[in-house]
Amino acid sequence: MEDFKILQLLDKSRFLYNKIGIDYGLMRKILQVKLTMDEHRVPTFYNQSAGKKNEDQKYGYIKSLWFYVLISLIFIPFMGFGENYLFQISITYAVLIFMIMTTMISDFSTVLLDVRDKSILSTKPIDPRTVNAAKFMHILIYLTYLTIALTAIPLVVGLFRQGILFFLITIVELILINIFIVVLTALLYIAILRFFDGEKLKDAINYVQIGLSLFLMVGYQVLIRSFELVDFTMAVELHWWSIFLIPMWFAAPYELLLNGDGALFTIIFSMLAITMPIISIWLYIKLIPTFERNLQKLLSTSKSKREKRSHLKEMLLSLICRTSEERAFYRFSSLMMKQERDFKLKVYPSLGFAFIAPFIFIFNSMRIDKIDFSVSMGYINIYFSMLIIPTAVLMLSHSAKYKAAWIYQVFPLTDYTDLKKGSLKAFLLKLYIPLYVVLSIVFYFMYGTRILPDLAVVLFASCLYTIICYIGFGSNVPFTKPNNEIGDAQSWKIFIFMIIAAIMAGIHYFMASKITYGSIIYLVVLAILNFVVWKIAFRGGKK
Amino acid sequence: MNEQEVLMIANLTKSYGNKEILKGVNLSVTRGEIIGYIGPNGAGKSTTIKIILGMEGDYGGEVRLFGENIEQDSIEYKRRIGYVPEIADVYDNLTGYEYLTFIGQLYGLNLDIAANKSQALMELFGVGEAYHARISSYSKGMRQKLLIISSLLHNPDILFLDEPINGLDANSVMIFKEILAQLAAQGKTIFYSSHLMDVVEKISSRIILLHDGKVAADGTFEQLQAASTGGTLEAIFNQLTDFHNYKEIGEQFVAVVQEV
Numbered sequence: 018m019e020d021f022k023i024l025q026l027l028d029k030s031r032f033l034y035n036k037i038g039i040d041y042g043l044m045r046k047i048l049q050v051k052l053t054m055d056e057h058r059v060p061t062f063y064n065q066s067a068g069k070k071n072e073d074q075k076y077g078y079i080k081s082l083w084f085y086v087l088i089s090l091i092f093i094p095f096m097g098f099g100e101n102y103l104f105q106i107s108i109t110y111a112v113l114i115f116m117i118m119t120t121m122i123s124d125f126s127t128v129l130l131d132v133r134d135k136s137i138l139s140t141k142p143i144d145p146r147t148v149n150a151a152k153f154m155h156i157l158i159y160l161t162y163l164t165i166a167l168t169a170i171p172l173v174v175g176l177f178r179q180g181i182l183f184f185l186i187t188i189v190e191l192i193l194i195n196i197f198i199v200v201l202t203a204l205l206y207i208a209i210l211r212f213f214d215g216e217k218l219k220d221a222i223n224y225v226q227i228g229l230s231l232f233l234m235v236g237y238q239v240l241i242r243s244f245e246l247v248d249f250t251m252a253v254e255l256h257w258w259s260i261f262l263i264p265m266w267f268a269a270p271y272e273l274l275l276n277g278d279g280a281l282f283t284i285i286f287s288m289l290a291i292t293m294p295i296i297s298i299w300l301y302i303k304l305i306p307t308f309e310r311n312l313q314k315l316l317s318t319s320k321s322k323r324e325k326r327s328h329l330k331e332m333l334l335s336l337i338c339r340t341s342e343e344r345a346f347y348r349f350s351s352l353m354m355k356q357e358r359d360f361k362l363k364v365y366p367s368l369g370f371a372f373i374a375p376f377i378f379i380f381n382s383m384r385i386d387k388i389d390f391s392v393s394m395g396y397i398n399i400y401f402s403m404l405i406i407p408t409a410v411l412m413l414s415h416s417a418k419y420k421a422a423w424i425y426q427v428f429p430l431t432d433y434t435d436l437k438k439g440s441l442k443a444f445l446l447k448l449y450i451p452l453y454v455v456l457s458i459v460f461y462f463m464y465g466t467r468i469l470p471d472l473a474v475v476l477f478a479s480c481l482y483t484i485i486c487y488i489g490f491g492s493n494v495p496f497t498k499p500n501n502e503i504g505d506a507q508s509w510k511i512f513i514f515m516i517i518a519a520i521m522a523g524i525h526y527f528m529a530s531k532i533t534y535g536s537i538i539y540l541v542v543l544a545i546l547n548f549v550v551w552k553i554a555f556r557g558g559k560k
Numbered sequence: 561m562n563e564q565e566v567l568m569i570a571n572l573t574k575s576y577g578n579k580e581i582l583k584g585v586n587l588s589v590t591r592g593e594i595i596g597y598i599g600p601n602g603a604g605k606s607t608t609i610k611i612i613l614g615m616e617g618d619y620g621g622e623v624r625l626f627g628e629n630i631e632q633d634s635i636e637y638k639r640r641i642g643y644v645p646e647i648a649d650v651y652d653n654l655t656g657y658e659y660l661t662f663i664g665q666l667y668g669l670n671l672d673i674a675a676n677k678s679q680a681l682m683e684l685f686g687v688g689e690a691y692h693a694r695i696s697s698y699s700k701g702m703r704q705k706l707l708i709i710s711s712l713l714h715n716p717d718i719l720f721l722d723e724p725i726n727g728l729d730a731n732s733v734m735i736f737k738e739i740l741a742q743l744a745a746q747g748k749t750i751f752y753s754s755h756l757m758d759v760v761e762k763i764s765s766r767i768i769l770l771h772d773g774k775v776a777a778d779g780t781f782e783q784l785q786a787a788s789t790g791g792t793l794e795a796i797f798n799q800l801t802d803f804h805n806y807k808e809i810g811e812q813f814v815a816v817v818q819e820v
Contacts, residue, residue, distance in 0.1 A: 215697065216696070216697055341665055341668065341671075342665070342666060344665070345665030345666055346666075348658075348665075349651075349654075349658075349662045352654055352658050353651065356653040358653070416651075418650070418651050420649035421652075423615070423645065423648070423649065424663065424666075426614060428638060429637075429639040429667070429668075430666070496651070
């Protein structure tokens with residue numbers, strides 16, 4: 018097993034642990050095993066780019082940090098310039114705390130919630146305090162990496178522009194913030210586990226992961242524009258209710274020490290910045306036994322919930338799916354899309370992005386010149402929402418539970434076309450059409466009634482595009498392939514499919530702008546093509 | 561051909577690469593039999609079952625189920641089979657209700673019938689309260705019960721069970737044994753594969769022992785007893801699979817444990 022540099026660094030503070038009664042040698046061994054295991058894991062952010070082969074996993078986490086270094090550039094103006102600390106530093110810490118907290122939840126919840134620890138480590142002659150210290154240090158090591166990535170460059174700029182005191186305050190506060198975040202997350206979990214069961218907690222974590230991925234996708238777009246929005250002269254005053262704004266606590270010491278602002282609120286907030294992390298860690302140590310007890314909930318059966326079935330839905334469904342096998346698979350696929358956390362993590366952020374993308378491009382062109390919405394062709398941007406289709410269709414044939422597909426071989430199924438059709442229809446109706454409908458309504462109000470035929474064209478184009486993507490990815494039986502089989506080849510295909518979408522949009526643009534009734538003609542052509550291609554794709558026959 | 565014959569396997573061979581797993585298995589099973597299908601690890605038990613279920617192709621010999629060669633009609637016969645695999649992955653992000661109705665529908669049951677049936681069976685098996693909970697939160701025994709129910713939803717004529725009572729408590733095992741006896745009395749055929757010799761000894765009407773890719777013994781427990789010197793099925797098993805040195809291995813094992 019490899020000896021990690023960070024552990025050798027940690028060795029220097031060995032006496033500290035021994036002093037508070039923690040067996041440092043044992044803790045170090047536990048940490049070493051955990052860090053080794055982590056090298057086989059890939060962080061959320063990497064899951065996003067579906068192509069990565071996992072051969073070069075070593076230091077995978079460290080590599081992913083480059084992305085955060087990029088994000089850290091946003092802090093430079095806030096930390097490096099100006100003396101309106103309360104405002105600048107509050108903003109900086111608000112973003113920083115958000116980033117660290119979401120990463121903590123999405124990537125390190127597994128560490129906090131590891132129930133294996135209980136069965137493996139608690140049965141060995143180890144003091145529980147040592148186990149918990151190892152857990153805490155494990156997370157803290159990663160958060161330290163992350164914090165360094167996020168603050169190193171702005172901090173150096175700050176050192177030169179704002180002086181050594183600024184630098185020192187920031188270092189101390191960053192340490193406090195990190196401790197505070199770990200404890201806060203743990204307390205949050207304690208609260209959730211106290212009232213809900215483990216499945217709810219896993220769902221909550223999943224949604225945070227989805228949110229983080231979406232934030233990173235959109236944040237990248239906003240980042241570029243953010244510099245224009247910043248107004249350094251903005252005055253911020255402290256009110257009694259600001260006490261609930263955690264980033265403000267951490268901004269107050271700067272005012273106090275660097276600007277010499279001795280107002281009552283500034284002093285109170287500065288005190289909070291130091292005492293709260295310490296109080297929280299004391300509270301956490303107190304609550305650890307409760308936490309450990311409630312962790313067992315992760316292993317227990319979740320509460321039963323019953324879903325209502327509406328007869329109207331059933332009737333509509335039998336119109337959409339003719340055979341009962343197709344209906345069964347339609348239901349199954351809808352449930353998988355709704356409940357499989359891996360699928361959600363990979364597809365839902367793109368779904369959110371697909372919703373935002375058209376607007377980003379419309380606003381981009383708005384900045385260049387004024388748009389007259391009554392004649393503009395800007396609605397063509399709605400094609401950007403089709404970006405979701407290749408990703409989702411690809412993910413539809415994969416599953417974390419691909420081994421469960423043994424049931425298909427046992428079933429008396431003549432061929433799999435009904436299954437494939439059912440799942441594609443489920444994707445269109447449950448994920449794509451809702452997105453499309455909402456976008457269409459917004460576009461309808463922006464551009465007026467005249468674009469209704471064009472919106473219809475987009476719907477037909479999407480259906481055609483879905484089936485093209487599906488054939489392109491090899492017409493797999495849904496949910497039967499392992500997730501890690503998604504390789505570079507597939508990523509390239511996604512890229513090619515995007516070109517196809519662009520061509521579809523291009524034809525649409527040409528038809529609508531150059532030919533009278535062009536949209537209507539295109540609509541009819543697409544309708545016929547749809548009918549033909551769906552028929553050909555599912556002509557029956559084995560597999 | 562015998563009217564009562566449900567399953568007939570003639571000279572079945574199967575290899576993976578150079579490795580021959582099945583070296584000519586012959587057997588015939590009639591209605592209402594409970595076959596205890598035993599053998600050491602790697603003897604080819606699961607492979608035989610997978611071939612019969614159509615999960616493995618490319619074999620030599622002939623397999624006839626209900627009088628039909630399974631290669632002839634490779635789909636319809638599956639409607640009459642129920643299967644509980646030893647290591648069963650399930651889509652465990654679904655609830656019991658969602659999974660079971662899905663399975664039922666793919667066997668051609670109507671949604672309501674599948675829902676009612678699976679709920680009733682879950683309740684009878686003492687796991688009714690978990691019916692609408694996610695399978696990922698099930699205990700091992702609950703999961704096993706779910707699998708057993710999913711193999712029976714469509715009222716199959718022949719059942720292939722691979723270590724079906726794994727994780728079930730003693731009371732549930734009693735219920736399950738009773739279910740098997742009742743099913744057999746109604747003319748269903750049960751293929752029961754397990755390493756628990758005492759269970760196999762008690763429930764089987766006939767025992768087939770597979771060793772080294774061939775049938776090493778085939779008959780009722782009494783017939784097997786008569787043909788060998790051992791008293792229990794475990795002893796017969798040891799004898800037929802040529803395994804005698806368990807004492808020496810055990811001694812050596814303990815000796816290594818004591819080295820510190």
